[in-house]
Amino acid sequence: MDLGTKKMAFVALGDFLFQFSSPNFQKNEKISLNELFYKDFEELIYDSVNYNGWFTADQIIVAIDSWTKALTKENLDLWTSKYDFSFEPMKKIGLILAGNIPLVGFHDFLSVLISGNTVKVKLSSNDSKLLPFLAKYLIAIQPEFADRIEFVKERLEGFEAVIATGSNNTARYFEYYFSNYPNVIRKNRNSVAVLNGSESKKDLVALGKDIFTYYGLGCRNVSKLFVPKDYNFDNFFQAMFEYKEVIEYEKYSNNYDYNKAVFLMSEYKILDNGFMTIKEDKAYSSPISSVFYEYYDDLQQLEQQLKADYEKIQCIVSCGIITGSIAFGKSQFPQLWDYADNVDTLTFLLSL
Incomplete structure (x- = not known):
């Protein structure tokens, strides 16, 4: 053929x-x-x-x-x-x-x-x-x-x-x-977002798609935020309220209740808006209904860290401040040439 x-x-x-x-x-x-x-x-x-x-x-x-x-x-x-x-x-x-x-x-x-x-x-x-x-x-x-x-x-x-x-x-x-x-x-693998505090509400609402689509179950879902020191999460949470209906789905709601209870019983410090929690954590993989965050001091150092951890990361979203990142709201719409794990599947298959 x-x-x-x-x-x-x-x-x-x-x-x-x-x-x-x-x-x-x-x-x-x-x-x-x-x-x-x-x-x-x-x-x-x-x-x-x-x-x-x-x-x-x-x-x-x-x-x-x-x-x-x-x-x-x-x-x-x-x-x-x-x-x-x-x-x-x-x-x-x-x-x-x-x-x-x-x-x-x-x-x-x-x-x-x-x-x-x-x-x-x-x-x-x-x-x-x-x-x-x-x-x-x-x-x-x-x-x-x-x-x-x-x-x-x-x-x-x-x-x-x-x-x-x-x-x-x-x-x-x-x-x-x-x-x-x-x-x-x-x-x-998990996906991450890098913020610098200058993002518009439109940017952050788009980021919500990267977080909540498929209830966060995909490798292209953002499960980790990198934010500058003293980042104020108020604008982030205001934007996330666009997705508050997610809590009405029973399976998601059960995960939210369970994971929030685990965090509280473990005496972790979390921020909570009634349908998602965010927690400071160096891990990339967060449970359903939760997003981890980590502070950074220098964007160049952060970029080096992300390159070193490339085997853990599927994609990076930002407003263009990280080399090779994609726009907010686009993580779940990869192009045909955006290969999973950056392994060129067609080259592999054509070389057999």
């Missing part, structure tokens, strides 16, 4: 997803195969919360919106333009996917197929419905994909290379089990 054919299929998938990229679904009669797929996908979006309590319709729509923005002809052309697709490796690639946020493994799935390999997917039980549905649509659009996509319920076998995503604990198992295969093993 040539590259153009594969890209056209994913563009068609992006057009299909666009109908579901905002809370008020807009059915477009011109979209291919809507008569077969539209209603079933609409129902799946609303039913997913029954399979994973964190997968509310609103959160799935955010994920769909992100992929709608990514799966355009322009983006696919730009992404693939620097690689050599003159041949298809046609290797069997095993994917072990996480299930922390909706469609979290879609980029790996896309990369394997675009690169001209075949994919054997081991899904997380927490996200076992969405990707198979999109694969079914993709095959209906381009039947040649049928022999290139397989979902595995039991043990993953018969692969020639593997991409596995999990926790730091499972990564140790992956590294041992897959040591004899070409592999990409992903571990825990």
Whole structure:
């Protein structure tokens, strides 16, 4: 299958997803195969919360919106333009996917197929419905994909290379089990924000998206703030009130109550606004409903610290004061070329 054919299929998938990229679904009669797929996908979006309590319709729509923005002809052309697709490796690639946020493994799935390999997917039980549905649509659009996509319920076998995503604990198992295969093993990472006190309310409200989207469960969620000495958190908390409705969701509320109680019983000093806590802590990974913060004295020294800790950090958001940072509110909308853990997946797959 040539590259153009594969890209056209994913563009068609992006057009299909666009109908579901905002809370008020807009059915477009011109979209291919809507008569077969539209209603079933609409129902799946609303039913997913029954399979994973964190997968509310609103959160799935955010994920769909992100992929709608990514799966355009322009983006696919730009992404693939620097690689050599003159041949298809046609290797069997095993994917072990996480299930922390909706469609979290879609980029790996896309990369394997675009690169001209075949994919054997081991899904997380927490996200076992969405990707198979999109694969079914993709095959209906381009039947040649049928022999290139397989979902595995039991043990993953018969692969020639593997991409596995999990926790730091499972990564140790992956590294041992897959040591004899070409592999990409992903571990825990978190994202951070660097503030200097000059941020506008608009900036800080946008930062709230980086914190609260997916209830903070993703590796691109900001879980740690770096702030200058004597930083006043009043403006930060005022901006966060834009997201106060998050406490109305029971699973989030339970985590907020529990983690706040743990902090108080441990006599930690925290700041609390009724639906989130912030705590001074050098760690990068904070519990759901909480964000850690750390003071800095010098931005250049902080930048060196962040570079030294790059294996712990997925992305950095700021108003441009840190080299390579992204804008507030954009952490959950990566480009196709924004690779997880900064590992170029396409180079890995095309070199097999």
